[in-house]
Amino acid sequence: MSELTALDKTAWADATWPLGTHVDSDGGVTFAVHAPAATRLQLEIYPEALGATASAAFLPARGTDGVWRARLGGLEAGALVGFRAWGQNWLYDEAWAPGSAAGFIADLDEQGNRFNPNKVLFDPYSREITHNVDTDALAGLGVDVGVFGTGGDLVDGAPRRQIDTAPYAPKGVVVDEEAAAADKPQLPPERAIIYETGVRQFTGHPSTARLTDLLAGEPGFEDVPDIPAEYQGTYRGAGLLAPYLRAAGVTTIEFLPVHETNASESARPGATNAWGYMTLDFFAPNRQYAADRSPGGPTREFKEMVSAFHAAGMEVYLDVVYNHTAEGGNWNGDVATTGFTSLGGFATAEYYQMTGDKRLVDGATGTSNQMSYSSPAARRLVLDSLHYWSAVMGVDGFRFDLATVLGRLPADAAPDDWGALKRFFNEHPLLTGIAALAEAENIEVIAEAWDLWGYEVGNFPRGWGEWNGRYRDAVRRFTKGDANTADFLNMVNGDYHHFEDNGGPQKSINFVVAHDGFNLADLVSYQTKVNDQPYPFGPSDGGSDDNLSWDSGGDQGLRRQRLRNLWTILMFSRGVPMVVAGDEFGRTQNGNNNPWALDSTAMRNNYAMIATNAPQRVAVEDGTGAVYHDNLGVFDSPGERVNPLFRFSTFLMRLRGRHACLHRAAWGDLAAGGDDVSYLFLTPAADGAPREGDRALAVHIDAPDDGFRLMINMADTPVDFRVPAAREGRVWRRLVDTAVSAERESNCWAEGEGVAVADGAAVQPWSVLVWHEAAQPDAG
Missing domain, CATH: 2.60.40.10 (Immunoglobulins)
Incomplete structure (x- = not known):
């Protein structure tokens, strides 16, 4: 120097x-x-x-x-x-x-x-x-x-x-990396299929070193490289896996927090945060996720990763935490004792909410230091951070953890009238400022629209997308036989009543599972969480006790069938689907529904599950002797190296991307014609609309040049469905059958290749049958 x-x-x-x-x-x-x-x-x-x-x-x-x-x-x-x-x-x-x-x-x-x-x-x-x-x-x-x-x-x-x-x-x-990122793909938001993962979860498993072998024979995955050991669990490794997600049909990867966070390098007990929800710096990429940890290295490597996804035509979203920080609150309840290393040491009163006696608030976040967005300085911090990650680092969108905190008044300043409180929330300068920034920079902003003080799904200002917890709960309930028919159909139709004035169904981010809760295979395999098990699958504190899960009566075949049901319903619903890493091939957390502090190999994507028909019987490969719970058993498949769930899930994601009627930015009316896409809901006999309590129903997706018929049977006996004749010049062909009996064919057939069908079908218990209205082949 x-x-x-x-x-x-x-x-x-x-x-x-x-x-x-x-x-x-x-x-x-x-x-x-x-x-x-x-x-x-x-x-x-x-x-x-x-x-x-x-x-x-x-x-x-x-x-x-x-x-x-x-x-x-x-x-x-x-x-x-x-x-x-x-x-x-x-x-x-x-x-x-x-x-x-x-x-x-x-x-x-x-x-x-x-x-x-x-x-x-x-x-x-x-x-x-x-x-x-x-x-x-x-x-x-x-x-x-x-x-x-x-x-x-x-x-x-x-x-x-x-x-x-x-x-x-x-x-x-001091980092000299202010050059703007390369051009972004600028994908229409309605086209998104979001894949939620952590950096280490995505590429940190030893199996990533054998991807060319594990994916051999899977069409479309020929360009996926092996990940060298030094890049496993890093930004660079994630960028190398862009061809994997592109081939699977994913458009958008959403990373769990990558801002610098408090966490031990060795995953020391009591000092580990595998998910990263303890932000220490809103501008700095987490150095532990970088292969190059030299000064400036994490910044360069992150930008290179984003460029790799952009080159593959994909977008990158970040899960961001602006509702609290890693600085902590009052130690042992003592107002005089804190442990500030940044924000709080410069301007506690500008950045944090406090009580009348100047104690840090532990309210809507449960983390002891809730940020105060009544302060212009705090609002500026968030907007400057978002602009930096968008304009310089190249990020295409953001999902906001406990986003309601960003629009909360201090509890002692909130109006008593609910209508006034809702108006204030909808007009909060930070929430509207984020929406304005999103429009100006053509990025997506998505709210986790709840916190410990309330549930605000559908109440965010225009321009925001929202995680739709109502969709999650309605689909979970209906697919385990609760017959909550009206709620289920409202969610399949994009939750019109809550999102019709906010830009379209693409503002509803539909998900059945997310990082915080059961993953998909565990949702159909456990009645209750299993968080008190030993390392590497536990122990974990917290986790919801209300999971709306069902262990499928212990029937492994039914569990596999129900997984396919959930994938099918998610991909055919209006709105934007979000899936969780590893759900495409049957990853399990052994019933742990809150492994936030488990930075273990067992919690990462084990891609060896793709090259087998018994995915949960593969080795964990962490050196501890731990084993996965075998909840899914053995799939009936063409060969021992074929995972029919992987072929099924990737087929559905690709299918959604190919058919414009499955990713519309507006609701159609109930009349065919024009550019409208209508979702019509019918009884199995097609003689009227479903009623509350019905466990079997049909969804007809009607577009001018395309069409699908979903026959959904969540009853425990077969149900006969009637399907009207196809339109002139077209024919119905079988596309999807989630029943175990179709596993040998991976439960799906490419458009135009499925057998021609007519009149109707008997749909097996707890299964979904989908027909596609395809062009009639030439007579010659």
Whole structure:
């Protein structure tokens, strides 16, 4: 590093450069941090991430906008940066030195800010950070996460607030990677088939090294490479698997959180978060998911991964967590004790909701530090983060964890009138601001539309898509025989009543399972969760007790049949389908419905399940001797290396992509003709509409040049269905039959290849039959 120089220092306070750390075109590096209540800020440069003290220090200037700015010369990409902050609760005293109490008045000020110059902070806008708070490296320095705490608890005879965290705290990394991403595919949102996965879940299993062999004989998968061991579980490995998802018919991969999170590198018990729902930095890609962990490496590698998906014609969505952070709340309920390393150390009152006595709120999130989006600074943070990931990192869409928190008022400020509360939510400046950004940048934004304070599916502002929990529950219930007919049909039709004024059925994200709950094979195999089992499939805390699951009476054949039912209904419903990684070939979590802390090989996609007709009998390959529960048994297949479920699920995803009538952006009316696509719901006899309590019904998808007839029988006896004659010049052909008796043919036939059928059919218990109205072949 060349000699550091404070550039244009007299202009710092009045500068307008953006928040964050940026390498500018003149060879300088600018810094801008929001800390309006701070009385002094010190910028420090570090030679190492851990175990070192600062090698240089500078004093930024405070602008009238509450932002502290500095510009340095001689600093290069890869430099490590930290900050110290003083305020009214801890005034600057010339006698102060790291580890000193000089200037201390209290642990928090009247607004709830927690300034403490002994606790080194990283810029919340840092493009990368060196490590997270739960890093195993702290143990090598003889300390643990307790060093980050404030308050008066004694540690080695001194109050905890006096521990200097310079050798331990995460540092911001100067990253010179601001170039815009390559062109995006810009797929119409209604075309999406979303595949939800974690980076490690997707490519972290040893079986990825044998993909060319495991996928041999599967048409369309010839371009899928083997993943070298050094790339397994990384962004680079995920990019190499783009051809796998493209061949399967998926259009969109949605990653569980990739923002830097608190997690041990070795999956140390009590310090593991395999799903990543503890965001430490809203701009930094998780360094542990990168093969290249050098400064700037995770950023470059992530962008290269996105480019690989874009080159395959696919889009990339991110699951993002803006409702809380990894900084935690009040330790042991003590208002004076926190462990801030970034946001809270600069401006607690600007970023976090607090009670009247300045305790951090543990309300809608259950995580002890709910973000406050009544604050313009907090709203700006989210919008700036989204813009960065979209415009620079190339991301095509976002799914927001507990998105309702983004539109919540503090509990003591909420109106009593429900109508007024709903209007406020629908008009909240952050929710509408995100929708406006999405429109301007042509990206998709999807809400998990509930939190611990309420359920808001269908209430988000125009422009938002929403995870449709009503769809999940209705389909789960109907397919286990609950005969909730009206709800089921409303969901198959795209939940018109909740989404008709929000842009179309594509705003309903339909799913039967998601990462947080049973996966698909377990949904049909367990009555209750099994979370108290030993590693690597447990133990796990939490997890819903209300799963609307059924173990299919222990019948392995029925379980396989019901899996196909769920795949069929999902792919033929109006709206956007979302599937979970590994469900395409029968992955199991052995009944664990909340493995958030299990960063184990057993929870990753085992692609060996594709090359066998007994997918849950393959080895776990984790060295522990663990085995999968064999809930599905042996499929009746053409050969031992064929998994009929894999062929069936990929057939359906490809089919949906080929037929425009299955991914429309608007509801058709009940009359045929024009461009309308109508979903008509009928009794098996086709003599009227289904009634509540019916367990068998037909869905007729009527398009001008295409058509399907779904015959759904969730009764425990066969049911005869009548099908009117095909239109002139066309013929009905069998397309899908989920019954066990059709497994040898993978339960599906390509359009035009299925046997011609007419009049109707007897549909077996707990099964779905689909006919396709195809063109009549020429008589000659």
